[in-house]
Amino acid sequence: MSYCSRNDRRWHRILTLLAASLAVLLAFILLFLLYESWPFLSRLRFEDGPFQNPGWYPLEGRFGFAPMIFASIAVTLGSILLALPLGLANAVFLEFYASPIIARGFRLLLNLLAGVPSVILGLWGLTRLVPMITQWQPPGASLLAAILVLTLMILPTIALTSASALASVPFDLRAGAAALGLRLNTRILYIMLPAARPGIAAGVLLATARAIGETMAVLMVAGNVVQIPSSLFDPVRVLTANMALEMGYAVGEHRASLFASGLLLTMVVWGLSWVAYRVGSTTRRPHTNG
């Protein structure tokens, strides 16, 4: 008996140590990001911070992130604007229109799309989408191409999370709406979608976090010119692509500035996940005070 419990306690201790190693890992990641970006951060002043635009000329010591931050935001917003209505429509199709067999197949397809490696979507965008856009509005590799490829990437996330949010709307509401003789489109637009809003919003925020952190697909189709785009057809370079492109040869303060942009990106993604968590946990249900 005492042997048993001593054995238990030893295991407990070992496992606790292992779990603690996770915290150490997180601390390490943050520490190294800070340590590596310190040469850049320590020289940062508000008047000539990264949000001013001295231009991105790392070899001359001018590190203006503004165009890349702008590009990241533009690409992310654009893909959300496209993927949100499409994803919602797909979720509605899955929940209300598809027969059980079709719904299963459709779900499988969405999961398949979600599982396609981003580098393959990038390859496809580069060799298919970009030439098509080139014919229409050169140069082709552009903000638009990045938005389209990214839309394809985050669409399954939005569709699947929204579908499960719709599925978890209380059956009472569904039956109540049907019993009033409301048409299916009215039921969906005015009752089901509003009732599923918290779940949908959480899914969209997660998709946003994924879109803003995505590197390869955007890197391959966006053209990677550091500039604030004036139209959808201008090539842009996003923050993640910048890191991937320049880490290979960056040294000194240049390298530090890349780590700083990584730190910034991480903070933004954490912020989004936190909001998603808060939004997702505020479920609104009727009969709470019944």
Added chain:
Amino acid sequence: MAERVFTSVIIACAALVVGALFWVLSDVVSKGFAHISWAFLFSEPLDAGRSGGIAPILVATLWVLVIALVVALPLGLAVAVWLSEFAPKHLRSTNYTRITLDILAGIPSIVYGLFGNAFFTLYLGLGYSLLSGGLTLACMILPVFVRTCESGLRLVDDDWRRGALALGMSRPSAVWHILLPAAQPAILAGLVLGIGRATAETAALLFTSGYVDRMPESLLDSGRVLSVHIYDLSMNVTGGDDAAYGSALVLIILIILLNALAQCSADSWFKRRLNKA
């Protein structure tokens, strides 16, 4: 009228997505299939990858994956077991561990690449190597794996736990013989998720395992994985598109094969456990 418009819009959207997916897949499969052959799989790349094969790249991919799994699986399972079985239920440290996991899961992969470059390649002096790449990937898939396993263990009926303890089993052996087999589906799901992520990952490996496309001689040697190969061929090598599509098809097939393998081995392992117990 309004209803008909609504219905057609919904069905059109669904058709659009299905169409886009089939477009992508058919492109990858048809172009990839044209380029793929046994010789492609088993020979060295020539002319920056335009011709020749992908043998060293496959080897590097598998090594990086093996390292990532060997590190992440036991560690991840241990942490999941700790969280669901041993961790003090309402204590802050338990909650903090969960938050830590969620934070880790949220870090973009390119940032893992930066960290891996700073820590494994430079600070630990592993250089651009399969080992740095594998360890970086291990850090990346660990949080997702732990979370999936933990939720699976949590779903195991409490009666089984009580039953095992009432029989005088020690908690470690209860975990080993009863709880882990019972949580098999979730562990498998976590494994599949981890394999999918690790095999598809590019950004985190660019600056940790490197670009070198010759056969790696040891774990401390640099090696180019499939996804990096695809990226390099399509972006930096003019005329490399066909080989890129060939590699893309191989990558997809590899992911499917690995998932099937994970399924089979998990099945047989757990079956043995259940029979023994």
Added chain:
Amino acid sequence: MSNQNLPTYTLSEMKQEAVCCTPTPILQVRDLAVRYSNKAVLSNVSLDIYQGCITALIGPSGCGKTSFLSTLNRLTDLHPTAEVSGHILFDGQSVFDDTVDVLALRRRIGMIFQRPNPFPLSIRRNLELPLKEHGVRDRYTRQRKIKQALEDVGLWQEVYDRLDGSALSLSGGQQQRLCIARALVLEPEILLMDEPCSALDPIASNVVEKLIMGLRGRYTVVIVTHNLAQARRVANYAGFFWLNERVGKLIEFGHCRQLFEAPTDALTAAYISGVQG
């Protein structure tokens, strides 16, 4: 308390005689059977629902009373696995005809559910949406009807100053009365009520019960209830359902007083006297 209740009781008795002296059936149900994914839940039900009367359906849980109600307005369509056979004639037309406009049918046959289910919208929107949907375009007509419906359920005095507040902020009893108003605003001919008081506290339940009694004559009401006293207080006709070999059956149907005071079936007598209740 009992003194207060007594006059209401006799009053309703008087009304009952007045309205239902020459009963005309509005719904005729013949040989109705319901199966969910090939499992029979209800079989061989035949009864008439008389216009302007209140019909109470009693019986133990799970004996198919709710399924019976759902067939009347074809809410069974929501369950993909539900199969309904038999006939229901409403105004001489079969409810299950393919030519029947289901939406119009549901407008004419309203339904109240066990748990209040106001939509997560404002109080006004809850009533406005069904009106708009069924073609009441004029705003002033809508406002008049909304006010009328809220007055009918005695809610107007309580909510007229917060019509644009969320319906979910109402108390449980208020929510249920709002749901009744939502059904009444469409001026249905029949109201189906599925244990409308069972999720409410006694006071709110009393208010809703009075409300239901007030509907007699203007509407045909079919009410499922577990509360035998309530059934006895409100109903003109009563039907008793029982689970026979795991399938719900209608055991006895007739005048409420007769069913409660001189049941013909031994099962009914036993249930009513509480032996098997």
